[in-house]
Amino acid sequence: MQTLTQTFPIKPMQSARQDTRTAGDSSAEKPIILLDIETTGLSPEMSTVFMIGCARLENDRLSLIQWLADSLELQGEREVLNAFTQWLGECLQHMPDLRLVTYNGHTFDLPFLKTRYVQCGLECPLTVLEESALPMSGSIQATDLYRELFPLKSLWPVPNMKLKTMSRWLDYSYSNAPEGRRLIKAYHEYIKTKDSDILNLLFLHNTDDLRALHTLLPLYNYLLLFRGAARITSAHIQNSVLRICLKPEVFLPRPLSYEVFENRLSITPAEVLLETRIYPQGLRYYYTDIKNYVYLPEEDYVLHKSMAAFIDKSHWQKARRENCYTWFSPDDNFLNDEKCQKEYVHMLFRLFGFLR
Numbered sequence: 001m002q003t004l005t006q007t008f009p010i011k012p013m014q015s016a017r018q019d020t021r022t023a024g025d026s027s028a029e030k031p032i033i034l035l036d037i038e039t040t041g042l043s044p045e046m047s048t049v050f051m052i053g054c055a056r057l058e059n060d061r062l063s064l065i066q067w068l069a070d071s072l073e074l075q076g077e078r079e080v081l082n083a084f085t086q087w088l089g090e091c092l093q094h095m096p097d098l099r100l101v102t103y104n105g106h107t108f109d110l111p112f113l114k115t116r117y118v119q120c121g122l123e124c125p126l127t128v129l130e131e132s133a134l135p136m137s138g139s140i141q142a143t144d145l146y147r148e149l150f151p152l153k154s155l156w157p158v159p160n161m162k163l164k165t166m167s168r169w170l171d172y173s174y175s176n177a178p179e180g181r182r183l184i185k186a187y188h189e190y191i192k193t194k195d196s197d198i199l200n201l202l203f204l205h206n207t208d209d210l211r212a213l214h215t216l217l218p219l220y221n222y223l224l225l226f227r228g229a230a231r232i233t234s235a236h237i238q239n240s241v242l243r244i245c246l247k248p249e250v251f252l253p254r255p256l257s258y259e260v261f262e263n264r265l266s267i268t269p270a271e272v273l274l275e276t277r278i279y280p281q282g283l284r285y286y287y288t289d290i291k292n293y294v295y296l297p298e299e300d301y302v303l304h305k306s307m308a309a310f311i312d313k314s315h316w317q318k319a320r321r322e323n324c325y326t327w328f329s330p331d332d333n334f335l336n337d338e339k340c341q342k343e344y345v346h347m348l349f350r351l352f353g354f355l356r
Helices: 074-094 109-119 145-152 163-169 180-193 196-226 305-310 338-352
Strands: 002-009 032-039 049-058 061-068 098-102 140-144 230-238 241-248 256-260 263-267 272-277 283-286 293-296 301-304 325-328
Touching (some): 002 196, 032 196, 049 109, 301 325
Antiparallel strands (some): 241 272, 293 301
16 A cells, blocks of 8 residues: 655635634634545446545645555555544544545545445444534534535536536646546556556545645635625615625635626625615515415516415416515615615525525
8 A cells, every 4th residue: 555645835714704614714613634535437336446535724734645555456445445444533533523525525435435345344434424514423524515515506607516627716726647537547557567657646636636625615605605604784775776785704715796687796805795676666575485476477576375266367377486576665774774684685695596
Protein backbone atom coordinates (compact mmCIF):
# COMPACT_ATOMS: atom_id res chain seq x y z
CA MET A 1 0.00 0.00 0.00
CA GLN A 2 1.17 3.51 -0.83
CA THR A 3 0.33 6.36 1.57
CA LEU A 4 0.70 10.05 0.81
CA THR A 5 0.21 12.99 3.18
CA GLN A 6 0.12 16.57 1.94
CA THR A 7 -0.80 20.02 3.22
CA PHE A 8 -2.00 23.03 1.27
CA PRO A 9 -2.41 26.62 2.47
CA ILE A 10 -5.96 27.97 2.36
CA LYS A 11 -7.48 31.36 2.91
CA PRO A 12 -9.38 31.66 6.20
CA MET A 13 -13.10 31.33 5.60
CA GLN A 14 -14.73 34.71 6.04
CA SER A 15 -17.92 34.40 8.00
CA ALA A 16 -19.73 36.80 10.26
CA ARG A 17 -21.52 33.88 11.86
CA GLN A 18 -20.11 30.81 13.54
CA ASP A 19 -22.60 28.02 13.00
CA THR A 20 -22.13 24.26 13.38
CA ARG A 21 -24.34 23.82 10.33
CA THR A 22 -21.97 25.86 8.16
CA ALA A 23 -20.09 23.27 6.15
CA GLY A 24 -18.08 26.06 4.56
CA ASP A 25 -16.71 27.47 7.80
CA SER A 26 -13.53 25.80 9.04
CA SER A 27 -13.89 27.48 12.43
CA ALA A 28 -17.34 26.00 13.04
CA GLU A 29 -17.66 23.80 16.10
CA LYS A 30 -18.06 20.56 14.13
CA PRO A 31 -14.74 19.45 12.54
CA ILE A 32 -14.98 18.51 8.87
CA ILE A 33 -13.49 15.55 7.00
CA LEU A 34 -13.68 15.50 3.21
CA LEU A 35 -13.88 12.07 1.59
CA ASP A 36 -13.37 10.92 -2.00
CA ILE A 37 -12.69 7.45 -3.36
CA GLU A 38 -11.31 6.05 -6.61
CA THR A 39 -12.57 2.74 -7.96
CA THR A 40 -11.89 0.36 -10.83
CA GLY A 41 -15.50 0.63 -12.03
CA LEU A 42 -19.01 1.75 -11.17
CA SER A 43 -20.34 -1.54 -9.75
CA PRO A 44 -19.21 -2.31 -6.19
CA GLU A 45 -19.94 -5.99 -6.76
CA MET A 46 -17.65 -6.18 -9.79
CA SER A 47 -15.08 -3.47 -8.98
CA THR A 48 -12.76 -2.49 -6.15
CA VAL A 49 -11.69 0.60 -4.23
CA PHE A 50 -8.09 1.29 -5.15
CA MET A 51 -7.73 4.65 -3.41
CA ILE A 52 -9.32 6.53 -0.52
CA GLY A 53 -8.51 10.18 0.05
CA CYS A 54 -9.44 12.31 3.05
CA ALA A 55 -8.83 15.94 3.93
CA ARG A 56 -9.13 17.88 7.18
CA LEU A 57 -9.39 21.61 7.75
CA GLU A 58 -6.74 22.68 10.24
CA ASN A 59 -6.73 26.44 10.77
CA ASP A 60 -5.26 27.90 7.58
CA ARG A 61 -4.24 24.59 6.03
CA LEU A 62 -5.89 21.68 4.25
CA SER A 63 -4.28 18.40 5.31
CA LEU A 64 -4.66 15.42 2.99
CA ILE A 65 -4.01 11.73 3.51
CA GLN A 66 -4.42 9.17 0.73
CA TRP A 67 -4.07 5.40 0.61
CA LEU A 68 -3.58 3.52 -2.65
CA ALA A 69 -3.69 -0.24 -3.12
CA ASP A 70 -0.41 -1.65 -4.45
CA SER A 71 -2.07 -4.81 -5.71
CA LEU A 72 -5.18 -5.88 -7.63
CA GLU A 73 -5.60 -8.73 -5.16
CA LEU A 74 -8.27 -8.46 -2.47
CA GLN A 75 -5.56 -8.06 0.15
CA GLY A 76 -4.47 -4.80 -1.46
CA GLU A 77 -7.97 -3.38 -1.11
CA ARG A 78 -8.22 -4.68 2.46
CA GLU A 79 -5.09 -2.75 3.41
CA VAL A 80 -6.60 0.49 2.11
CA LEU A 81 -9.92 -0.10 3.89
CA ASN A 82 -8.19 -1.03 7.14
CA ALA A 83 -5.98 2.07 6.96
CA PHE A 84 -9.04 4.30 6.49
CA THR A 85 -10.85 2.61 9.39
CA GLN A 86 -7.89 3.08 11.71
CA TRP A 87 -7.38 6.72 10.68
CA LEU A 88 -11.08 7.54 11.11
CA GLY A 89 -11.06 5.93 14.53
CA GLU A 90 -8.08 8.04 15.57
CA CYS A 91 -9.84 11.17 14.31
CA LEU A 92 -12.88 10.33 16.44
CA GLN A 93 -10.68 9.98 19.52
CA HIS A 94 -9.37 13.52 19.10
CA MET A 95 -12.50 15.02 17.49
CA PRO A 96 -15.50 13.11 18.83
CA ASP A 97 -18.05 15.15 16.86
CA LEU A 98 -17.28 14.99 13.13
CA ARG A 99 -18.96 15.91 9.87
CA LEU A 100 -18.05 13.70 6.90
CA VAL A 101 -18.51 15.65 3.66
CA THR A 102 -18.68 14.06 0.20
CA TYR A 103 -19.88 15.12 -3.23
CA ASN A 104 -22.55 12.73 -4.50
CA GLY A 105 -21.30 10.44 -1.76
CA HIS A 106 -24.72 9.20 -0.64
CA THR A 107 -25.30 7.87 -4.14
CA PHE A 108 -21.83 6.55 -4.91
CA ASP A 109 -18.96 6.75 -2.40
CA LEU A 110 -20.66 5.58 0.79
CA PRO A 111 -22.73 2.69 -0.68
CA PHE A 112 -19.68 1.58 -2.66
CA LEU A 113 -17.49 1.55 0.44
CA LYS A 114 -20.06 -0.36 2.48
CA THR A 115 -20.31 -3.06 -0.18
CA ARG A 116 -16.55 -3.36 -0.51
CA TYR A 117 -16.11 -3.69 3.27
CA VAL A 118 -18.58 -6.59 3.19
CA GLN A 119 -16.87 -8.21 0.18
CA CYS A 120 -13.53 -7.94 1.96
CA GLY A 121 -14.93 -9.46 5.16
CA LEU A 122 -14.34 -6.29 7.17
CA GLU A 123 -16.49 -4.26 9.53
CA CYS A 124 -17.45 -0.97 7.89
CA PRO A 125 -17.04 2.16 10.07
CA LEU A 126 -19.63 3.93 7.88
CA THR A 127 -22.52 1.50 8.30
CA VAL A 128 -24.57 4.04 10.21
CA LEU A 129 -24.19 6.78 7.61
CA GLU A 130 -27.50 6.62 5.78
CA GLU A 131 -29.10 10.04 5.49
CA SER A 132 -27.58 13.42 4.79
CA ALA A 133 -26.97 15.76 7.71
CA LEU A 134 -28.65 13.54 10.30
CA PRO A 135 -26.99 12.70 13.64
CA MET A 136 -25.30 9.31 13.55
CA SER A 137 -24.06 6.95 16.19
CA GLY A 138 -20.32 7.22 16.59
CA SER A 139 -20.64 11.00 16.68
CA ILE A 140 -20.38 11.37 12.89
CA GLN A 141 -22.70 13.32 10.63
CA ALA A 142 -22.70 12.74 6.89
CA THR A 143 -23.30 15.56 4.44
CA ASP A 144 -23.54 15.00 0.70
CA LEU A 145 -22.74 18.50 -0.55
CA TYR A 146 -24.12 17.71 -4.01
CA ARG A 147 -27.47 16.70 -2.52
CA GLU A 148 -27.52 19.77 -0.27
CA LEU A 149 -26.78 22.19 -3.11
CA PHE A 150 -29.04 20.56 -5.70
CA PRO A 151 -32.22 22.53 -4.75
CA LEU A 152 -30.30 25.69 -5.72
CA LYS A 153 -29.32 24.35 -9.17
CA SER A 154 -31.19 27.14 -10.98
CA LEU A 155 -29.14 29.69 -9.05
CA TRP A 156 -25.72 28.44 -10.10
CA PRO A 157 -24.47 29.97 -13.40
CA VAL A 158 -23.04 26.68 -14.68
CA PRO A 159 -24.25 24.12 -17.26
CA ASN A 160 -24.18 21.24 -14.75
CA MET A 161 -23.35 20.49 -11.13
CA LYS A 162 -20.38 18.20 -11.68
CA LEU A 163 -17.63 18.73 -9.14
CA LYS A 164 -15.21 19.89 -11.81
CA THR A 165 -17.69 22.36 -13.32
CA MET A 166 -18.74 23.86 -10.01
CA SER A 167 -15.21 24.22 -8.65
CA ARG A 168 -13.91 25.80 -11.86
CA TRP A 169 -16.63 28.42 -11.52
CA LEU A 170 -15.07 29.20 -8.13
CA ASP A 171 -11.65 29.47 -9.78
CA TYR A 172 -10.16 26.13 -8.80
CA SER A 173 -7.61 25.08 -11.43
CA TYR A 174 -7.47 21.36 -12.18
CA SER A 175 -4.24 19.63 -13.15
CA ASN A 176 -3.81 17.39 -16.17
CA ALA A 177 -4.23 14.17 -14.17
CA PRO A 178 -6.10 11.36 -15.99
CA GLU A 179 -9.84 10.97 -15.41
CA GLY A 180 -12.52 8.35 -15.88
CA ARG A 181 -11.39 5.33 -17.92
CA ARG A 182 -7.96 6.91 -18.39
CA LEU A 183 -7.55 6.93 -14.61
CA ILE A 184 -8.46 3.24 -14.32
CA LYS A 185 -6.12 2.42 -17.22
CA ALA A 186 -3.34 4.38 -15.52
CA TYR A 187 -3.89 2.46 -12.28
CA HIS A 188 -3.61 -0.89 -14.05
CA GLU A 189 -0.46 0.36 -15.76
CA TYR A 190 0.97 1.35 -12.38
CA ILE A 191 0.24 -2.10 -10.95
CA LYS A 192 2.25 -3.63 -13.83
CA THR A 193 5.18 -1.21 -13.84
CA LYS A 194 5.20 0.47 -10.39
CA ASP A 195 6.15 3.63 -12.28
CA SER A 196 6.47 6.50 -9.78
CA ASP A 197 5.33 9.10 -12.34
CA ILE A 198 2.07 7.22 -12.86
CA LEU A 199 1.68 6.87 -9.09
CA ASN A 200 2.02 10.64 -8.72
CA LEU A 201 -0.66 11.20 -11.38
CA LEU A 202 -3.04 8.85 -9.55
CA PHE A 203 -2.56 10.74 -6.31
CA LEU A 204 -2.88 14.04 -8.17
CA HIS A 205 -6.32 13.13 -9.52
CA ASN A 206 -7.63 12.39 -6.04
CA THR A 207 -5.93 15.51 -4.68
CA ASP A 208 -7.74 17.60 -7.28
CA ASP A 209 -11.10 16.15 -6.25
CA LEU A 210 -10.49 16.80 -2.55
CA ARG A 211 -9.26 20.35 -3.08
CA ALA A 212 -12.14 21.04 -5.46
CA LEU A 213 -14.60 19.77 -2.86
CA HIS A 214 -13.02 22.08 -0.30
CA THR A 215 -13.48 24.97 -2.75
CA LEU A 216 -17.23 24.30 -2.83
CA LEU A 217 -17.76 24.34 0.93
CA PRO A 218 -18.69 28.05 1.16
CA LEU A 219 -21.60 27.43 -1.23
CA TYR A 220 -23.40 25.82 1.70
CA ASN A 221 -23.70 29.32 3.13
CA TYR A 222 -26.26 30.22 0.47
CA LEU A 223 -28.49 27.54 1.97
CA LEU A 224 -28.03 29.15 5.38
CA LEU A 225 -28.87 32.52 3.87
CA PHE A 226 -32.21 31.21 2.58
CA ARG A 227 -32.86 29.53 5.92
CA GLY A 228 -32.54 32.83 7.76
CA ALA A 229 -28.87 33.79 8.07
CA ALA A 230 -29.53 37.42 7.14
CA ARG A 231 -31.21 40.41 8.72
CA ILE A 232 -33.50 42.90 7.00
CA THR A 233 -31.95 46.36 6.84
CA SER A 234 -34.64 48.20 4.87
CA ALA A 235 -37.94 47.81 3.05
CA HIS A 236 -39.35 50.54 0.83
CA ILE A 237 -41.41 51.10 -2.31
CA GLN A 238 -39.99 52.84 -5.36
CA ASN A 239 -41.61 53.11 -8.80
CA SER A 240 -44.21 50.43 -7.99
CA VAL A 241 -41.50 48.02 -6.88
CA LEU A 242 -41.07 46.69 -3.34
CA ARG A 243 -37.36 46.56 -2.45
CA ILE A 244 -36.23 44.59 0.59
CA CYS A 245 -32.55 44.73 1.52
CA LEU A 246 -30.88 42.14 3.74
CA LYS A 247 -27.40 41.91 5.22
CA PRO A 248 -25.94 38.37 5.03
CA GLU A 249 -24.62 36.85 8.25
CA VAL A 250 -22.48 34.31 6.38
CA PHE A 251 -19.70 34.57 3.82
CA LEU A 252 -21.05 34.46 0.25
CA PRO A 253 -18.24 33.88 -2.26
CA ARG A 254 -19.92 35.00 -5.51
CA PRO A 255 -22.53 37.52 -6.70
CA LEU A 256 -25.62 35.73 -7.99
CA SER A 257 -29.03 36.67 -9.38
CA TYR A 258 -32.32 34.95 -10.07
CA GLU A 259 -35.73 36.02 -11.36
CA VAL A 260 -39.15 34.41 -11.64
CA PHE A 261 -42.63 35.91 -12.16
CA GLU A 262 -41.26 39.47 -11.92
CA ASN A 263 -39.60 38.74 -8.59
CA ARG A 264 -35.86 39.39 -8.70
CA LEU A 265 -33.13 38.28 -6.31
CA SER A 266 -29.67 39.90 -6.38
CA ILE A 267 -26.92 38.59 -4.09
CA THR A 268 -23.54 40.12 -3.36
CA PRO A 269 -21.18 39.27 -0.49
CA ALA A 270 -22.33 42.45 1.27
CA GLU A 271 -26.04 42.66 0.46
CA VAL A 272 -29.07 40.70 -0.68
CA LEU A 273 -31.76 42.63 -2.58
CA LEU A 274 -35.26 41.37 -3.29
CA GLU A 275 -37.38 43.30 -5.79
CA THR A 276 -40.99 42.44 -6.53
CA ARG A 277 -43.51 44.25 -8.69
CA ILE A 278 -46.54 45.92 -7.12
CA TYR A 279 -49.65 45.60 -9.30
CA PRO A 280 -52.81 47.73 -9.10
CA GLN A 281 -54.25 44.93 -6.92
CA GLY A 282 -51.21 45.03 -4.62
CA LEU A 283 -48.51 42.42 -3.93
CA ARG A 284 -48.85 38.78 -4.86
CA TYR A 285 -48.49 36.23 -2.07
CA TYR A 286 -47.65 32.85 -3.60
CA TYR A 287 -48.48 29.41 -2.20
CA THR A 288 -46.23 26.47 -2.96
CA ASP A 289 -48.70 23.70 -2.00
CA ILE A 290 -50.37 24.15 -5.39
CA LYS A 291 -52.48 20.98 -5.23
CA ASN A 292 -54.48 22.45 -2.36
CA TYR A 293 -55.70 25.46 -4.36
CA VAL A 294 -57.96 26.34 -7.30
CA TYR A 295 -57.53 29.45 -9.45
CA LEU A 296 -60.37 31.83 -10.31
CA PRO A 297 -59.41 33.53 -13.62
CA GLU A 298 -62.00 36.30 -13.43
CA GLU A 299 -60.99 37.27 -9.90
CA ASP A 300 -57.28 36.52 -10.51
CA TYR A 301 -56.58 34.76 -7.22
CA VAL A 302 -56.77 31.31 -5.67
CA LEU A 303 -59.02 29.73 -3.07
CA HIS A 304 -58.43 26.63 -1.03
CA LYS A 305 -59.81 23.58 -2.87
CA SER A 306 -62.22 22.93 0.00
CA MET A 307 -64.16 25.98 -1.25
CA ALA A 308 -64.37 24.74 -4.85
CA ALA A 309 -67.52 22.73 -4.12
CA PHE A 310 -69.39 26.01 -3.61
CA ILE A 311 -68.32 27.50 -6.96
CA ASP A 312 -69.49 26.59 -10.44
CA LYS A 313 -66.85 24.39 -12.11
CA SER A 314 -66.77 26.68 -15.13
CA HIS A 315 -65.43 29.50 -12.93
CA TRP A 316 -62.30 27.80 -11.57
CA GLN A 317 -59.36 25.70 -12.72
CA LYS A 318 -56.51 23.85 -11.08
CA ALA A 319 -53.90 26.25 -9.77
CA ARG A 320 -50.47 26.36 -11.37
CA ARG A 321 -47.19 27.62 -9.95
CA GLU A 322 -47.46 30.93 -11.81
CA ASN A 323 -51.00 31.75 -10.66
CA CYS A 324 -51.19 30.21 -7.20
CA TYR A 325 -51.40 33.51 -5.33
CA THR A 326 -53.62 35.92 -3.48
CA TRP A 327 -53.24 39.68 -3.10
CA PHE A 328 -52.44 42.00 -0.23
CA SER A 329 -51.63 45.69 0.15
CA PRO A 330 -48.07 46.66 1.17
CA ASP A 331 -49.25 49.45 3.46
CA ASP A 332 -47.37 51.26 6.22
CA ASN A 333 -48.14 48.46 8.65
CA PHE A 334 -46.28 46.02 6.37
CA LEU A 335 -43.39 48.42 5.75
CA ASN A 336 -42.92 48.93 9.48
CA ASP A 337 -43.38 45.31 10.56
CA GLU A 338 -40.16 43.31 10.27
CA LYS A 339 -41.96 40.07 11.15
CA CYS A 340 -44.31 40.47 8.16
CA GLN A 341 -41.37 41.33 5.93
CA LYS A 342 -39.49 38.21 7.05
CA GLU A 343 -42.53 36.08 6.26
CA TYR A 344 -42.76 37.62 2.80
CA VAL A 345 -39.03 37.06 2.17
CA HIS A 346 -39.44 33.44 3.29
CA MET A 347 -42.35 33.08 0.86
CA LEU A 348 -40.23 34.40 -2.02
CA PHE A 349 -37.42 31.96 -1.22
CA ARG A 350 -39.97 29.13 -1.32
CA LEU A 351 -41.29 30.44 -4.64
CA PHE A 352 -37.77 30.41 -6.06
CA GLY A 353 -37.51 26.76 -5.00
CA PHE A 354 -34.66 27.41 -2.58
CA LEU A 355 -36.60 26.19 0.45
CA ARG A 356 -38.49 22.94 0.89
